[in-house]
Amino acid sequence: MELEISRWFKDNSDEIAEISERIFNLAEAAYEEHNSSKTIADYLASYGFKTESGIGGMPTAFRSRWGKGKPVIGFLGEYDALPGLNQGREPYYTGDKSRNGHGCGHNLLGAGSAAAAAALARALEAQGRQGTIVYYGCPAEETLEGKIKMMEAGCFKELDAALSWHPLDCNMAGEAKYQVMDSIEFAFTGVYAHAAVEPHLGRSALDACELMNVGVNYLREHVPDDVRMHYCYLNAGEKPNIVPGYARVLYYIRNKDRRVLDDVTARVTKVAEGAALMTGTEVSARVRIRGSETILNNKLIQHLYEIMTQIDIPEYTDEEKEFMKVLAKNAGLPAAAGELCREINPPTGKPVDIGGSTDLSSVSQIVPTGFIFTSCLPKGVSLHHWACTACAGSSVGNKGMLYAAKVLAQCGYDLIADEALLEQVKKAYLETQEG
Numbered sequence: 001m002e003l004e005i006s007r008w009f010k011d012n013s014d015e016i017a018e019i020s021e022r023i024f025n026l027a028e029a030a031y032e033e034h035n036s037s038k039t040i041a042d043y044l045a046s047y048g049f050k051t052e053s054g055i056g057g058m059p060t061a062f063r064s065r066w067g068k069g070k071p072v073i074g075f076l077g078e079y080d081a082l083p084g085l086n087q088g089r090e091p092y093y094t095g096d097k098s099r100n101g102h103g104c105g106h107n108l109l110g111a112g113s114a115a116a117a118a119a120l121a122r123a124l125e126a127q128g129r130q131g132t133i134v135y136y137g138c139p140a141e142e143t144l145e146g147k148i149k150m151m152e153a154g155c156f157k158e159l160d161a162a163l164s165w166h167p168l169d170c171n172m173a174g175e176a177k178y179q180v181m182d183s184i185e186f187a188f189t190g191v192y193a194h195a196a197v198e199p200h201l202g203r204s205a206l207d208a209c210e211l212m213n214v215g216v217n218y219l220r221e222h223v224p225d226d227v228r229m230h231y232c233y234l235n236a237g238e239k240p241n242i243v244p245g246y247a248r249v250l251y252y253i254r255n256k257d258r259r260v261l262d263d264v265t266a267r268v269t270k271v272a273e274g275a276a277l278m279t280g281t282e283v284s285a286r287v288r289i290r291g292s293e294t295i296l297n298n299k300l301i302q303h304l305y306e307i308m309t310q311i312d313i314p315e316y317t318d319e320e321k322e323f324m325k326v327l328a329k330n331a332g333l334p335a336a337a338g339e340l341c342r343e344i345n346p347p348t349g350k351p352v353d354i355g356g357s358t359d360l361s362s363v364s365q366i367v368p369t370g371f372i373f374t375s376c377l378p379k380g381v382s383l384h385h386w387a388c389t390a391c392a393g394s395s396v397g398n399k400g401m402l403y404a405a406k407v408l409a410q411c412g413y414d415l416i417a418d419e420a421l422l423e424q425v426k427k428a429y430l431e432t433q434e435g
């Protein structure tokens with residue numbers, strides 16, 4: 001690793017762990033990340049980054065810039081927590097289901113990417129190298145909206161390359177294709193009435209939602225196996241003695257192939273119209289976001305992998321190993337035994353399909369994007385589970401975060417210092433556009 005970067009991490013790892021811990025404790029959900037975003041922006045300001053807040057109409061989105069001239073390298077950070085996934089740092093469930101928690105480890109993600117940006121700034125400064133570093137504070141990743149709104153506001157276009165990472169149960173240069181996702185809100189409007197005195201005068205918007213869901217659950221048999229359709233109610237009436245005149249259901253519909261998804265989304269919309277017809281209500285569909293396929297950059301994957309093999313992979317103490325064994329047992333997840341991954345999966349040349357979705361995919365469409373996964377959870381522990389929250393607050397999570405930050409800082413350095421590498425990365429991106 002570049003000496004300056006290595007030295008920086010020796011001196012500054014504790015501070016990064018503190019930032020991550022602060023965001024873990026704040027546990028602010030999508031669009032509420034006021035203190036989390038400020039924590040990171042203030043940290044970067046102490047390194048001379050200049051911050052522009054409130055991008056894309058989102059008060060918790062920001063962009064912090066350091067340096068000048070080309071190339072321009074972006075580090076993308078997230079910091080939103082998840083509703084209901086509150087959990088302490090214990091290896092057994094202590095959570096409160098009415099509170100948020102970092103069940104996707106975005107406290108690590110946001111702080112780790114900021115560490116990479118800060119370390120790289122110090123290295124460039126020490127060597128008097130030209131280049132611009134931009135940290136993007138990306139809110140509301142969990143609703144897949146933040147980066148898409150930032151893109152609409154013109155973000156990311158300025159970049160020569162974008163880098164990010166995500167905590168997981170393995171170490172891998174991001175050879176992962178996420179699912180494309182449509183997020184659509186179906187709002188039904190009916191007629192309010194007294195549910196006991198004059199129910200015949202009511203037209204229930206809640207009935208419409210329920211019938212729509214029944215219809216979609218029948219549709220499930222007749223879509224490709226790898227389509228995912230899930231929903232939750234946003235409004236479902238207030239009191240049983242009022243026929244609900246207004247109800248809303250939010251759908252996430254996913255597939256790895258945009259063409260398949262377009263077809264399924266159109267059919268789900270027809271089901272909603274059918275439900276409105278059956279119940280004498282009206283429906284309106286509002287597309288919250290329309291996701292994109294992930295564009296992988298083979299050159300960045302290869303280079304990130306090489307860096308991963310050159311940087312010391314975290315070692316775990318007996319105490320940490322024991323903690324994870326107890327955690328895995330208590331989590332009751334069938335594939336989890338508490339084992340922590342210390343290998344790095346080499347690139348295979350074939351994308352790995354990932355069940356989830358990310359708004360990072362939309363960024364990958366417009367700029368060469370590289371991302372890695374580092375081991376922050378025991379093998380088989382899933383994201384969006386209380387056990388993941390416990391890991392996001394643990395020393396194992398911190399080690400995974402620091403490892404990721406070192407890799408991203410080094411990759412950023414190489415993209416600035418090695419002109420030929422950046423050219424190859426751009427070429428690989430252009431090839432995906434032609435194909």
Ligand SMILES: [Zn+2]
Nearest residue numbers: 104105106166
């Ligand atoms: Zn996540």
